[in-house]
Amino acid sequence: MCDTCGCSITPGNEHLVRADGKHAKTKDGRAAVTVLRNLLSENDHQASHNRDHFDTHGVLTINLMSSPGAGKTSLLESTIRALIGEFSIAVVEGDLETENDAKRIRAQGVDAVQITTGSACHLDAHMVHDALHRLDLDGIDILFIENVGNLVCPASFDLGQHRNITLLSVPEGDDKPAKYPVMFRAADLVLMTKSDLLPYLTEFSPKRAESQLRHLATEVPFLRITTRNDDGISPWLDWLRTEVAEQRGRCDRGESAHPAIQPDGAHIHSHDHGKLTKTRGMTI
């Protein structure tokens, strides 16, 4: 157990941290308690349960994040059409309101559960957990979670996914990675979508977009795709096939995976507080 954090306070040693105890006390007589616990530890705890659930069913779970309108749902429609017969797919859709996206996905012949968050700007692990009660994961190879369209908040919440994908569409501009470093740093793969628009939006430089991504100290793949022609998403499909194979291997070995965001920093903050404070992003 950790010596400095609130998690080690037990009935047997509680008197030590009370006023007059030999642990810390402020000048005006208050008890000072060092906690060092991640604020999102409750969410991370639920996310860890979700991940266990996915691994038990041998499912690869992918969290799709982007600004609204970057093409997440269109990408899913094309992906489902391309992989039908090869993989079994299900989708969790997150939006503030409407079932529109879930209906579009169901029209492709796969199960989709819509989470409407009301005014919440992101999905969290508890919402995803509730959605899983409405989804049969038996026989599913890939579960896509389409997060709420937002380049800020979704990056902070672990849902239990294995990989994070961030979409950057050409009309948004090539400086998005510099403007939203938290989001792009969280990505295991960045997809430059709507690449068919490059000839019209000449101010968008794919090279500049990738360079700004590299400034976030990330070496993840940066793939150009478009859903407007037949082989426009093939690099993404190849990436997915590799990930499905790797997830199957991990499940056979009893292993799991987190999004690979900066394991060193995560390790420094995690201390040794056990499962409850498992920090986001550690690759295990």
Place this chain on the structure above:
Amino acid sequence: MHELSICLALLDQVQSVAREHSATRVERIVLRIGPLSGVEAPLLENAYPLAAAGTIAENAQLNIEVAPVVIRCRDCSAESEVAPNRLICGSCGGFRTNLVSGDELLLAHLELSLPDDKEPTTGIPEHPGV
């Protein structure tokens, strides 16, 4: 934008620690937050009174220490303090760096008022209901 959710999570933890210590009031809360956590300290400060109303931490002073963004270069081992969107080694200019500090979202410590008991530090503590 999601700072209210973060505040509610914070209060859950603060109330839980306060309960563990049978505190009567939470006087001070110290958070340590890095820019790469995606949480803005001023927004959190604004959201806090709304979230804390009616709780044991209603009148607590909320102090937020903003952690610097510090990276260590995997190639030349230099450490640099950098901007959140430019995690480039200050020494060799490489981007193969690891984050040392800057994405923290931690409840660092709390100051609590405890019941005014005269319990001797060497005595057997009272722990009703445990």
